[in-house]
Amino acid sequence: MKKFFKYFVIFLALGLVYTVYTNYPRLNLITGFSAKSTASIVFLADRTLESVEEFDNNFPPITEGASSVDKVSKTTSAKVFGLKKRTAVYREGLGAVLVNDEYDENEPYLVPKRDKTPKALPFPYGNLPQKDTVFKNVDYNRINGAVDQAFDKNGDWNKKTRSLLVVYKDQIIAEQYADGFDENSLHLGWSMTKSVMSTVYGVLNEQGKMDVNSRAPIVEWQNDERAEITINNLLQMNSGLDWVEDYFIISDVTKMLFLESDMTKSAIEKPLVGKPNESWYYSSGTSNLLSGILRNQFDSRQAYLDFWYSDFIDRIGMHSMTVEADMAGNYVASSYAWATARDWAKFGLLYEHDGNWNGDQVLTAEWIDYATTPTNTSNNTYGAQLWLNANGKFPDAPRNMFYADGFQGQHVFVLQDQDLVIVRTGLSDIDYNYIIKEVLESIK
Incomplete structure (x- = not known):
């Protein structure tokens, strides 16, 4: 039994070495995607790391990446098998960005100047609710039924529609x-x-x-x-x-x-x-x-x-x-x-x-x-x-x-x-x- 376990561990180790060797050129891309995706979703879209890992980063080979979040510095990091660490930084106004060794976190950067003054008009031209309009020529039951068909039901995860x-x-x-x-x-x-x-x-x-x-x-x-x-x-x-x-x-x-x-x-x-x-x-x-x-x-x-x-x-x-x-x-x-x-x-x-x-x-x-x-x-x-x-x-x-x-x-x-x-x-x-x-x- 001990000999079997020994060979089993060796087999696993060799498999891990082979996996890392064959995928090493891709690790930069895997960890890059993971870090960037996580930073954008957590700091820009205001969702959780758990949500990112369950839904957004859960397809191969991206699933091989393990991400972490630092909410104080607004950075994320990702590794694969502890290798090829990549870091993304969130910059208010510019979103998230993958950075390299040349990045200076203390260097100031320009951001777009924006005017988000709300307009007192209904959607789509302002920020007020749209006018309460019912079109007599629209079959609302049919259109809502079609829209509903685009969404997963009962725990399915096939259509993956979000909006x-x-x-x-x-x-x-x-x-x-x-x-x-x-x-x-x-x-x-x-x-x-x-x-x-x-x-x-x-x-x-x-x-x-x-x-x-x-x-x-x-x-x-x-x-x-x-x-x-x-x-x-x-x-x-x-x-x-x-x-x-x-x-x-x-x-x-x-x-x-x-x-x-x-x-x-x-x-x-x-x-x-x-x-x-x-x-x-x-x-x-x-x-x-x-x-x-x-x-x-x-x-x-x-x-x-x-x-x-x-x-x-x-x-x-x-x-x-x-x-x-x-x-x-x-x-x-x-x-x-x-x-x-x-x-x-x-x-x-x-x-x-x-x-x-x-x-x-x-x-x-x-x-x-x-x-x-x-x-x-x-x-x-x-x-x-x-x-x-x-x-x-x-x-x-x-x-x-x-x-x-x-x-x-x-x-x-x-x-x-x-x-x-x-x-x-x-x-x-x-x-x-x-x-x-x-x-x-x-x-x-």
């Missing part, structure tokens, strides 16, 4: 949240942040300060074939730059999000593997490069930080939103915007109303047309950092529906002709076509 919100003619006609969440809960948009960033370009366009057809102002590209890449090509993910977008291996996107201190530079050194305007490929590096180009449109970093909020986010009352920044102080335009479901709905409503926010023309109707026009070689699926239904991916939705889309099933669907915005957040995809179909058929 589902339907806005019709500026009125919330259906709204439901998972246990532990409500209308004040913040939800990470992941790649819906790309659509937020694109909207900032749209605001600059409306102000006459941005020509998207101009060449991308990247010094490193000016003496080679990349000099032909335009801002339009970058917005449409059609630059031809090399990039690997795979979240489950060591790839360009995971190295950028979990290793780089300045994410705006990750795509700059990439070579062309296709021709600009002829090679559509999804790239989060492109979105962060665009954030860096935005930074250079302003005389100071403070102006860059402020503009996103003053001229867009707070301008339409999305006061719950925080766009997190990297260690260098640049907004992570690929991935890290947080907001309530209702504020994500306001984003959709701005587009539904052709860029007009209660009389304030934030975007031009021409920009909406541009952002929702299919990109060359995208098979009618993509515009300017917005996804399209022009190819009928959702067969029961209008072909002119467009949407923001994020990892793990974050969506803001905009159906302009039907006066509808549908918001869904969660941790996995569901049958969106069913939801859209039922919502449409609930309105006579």
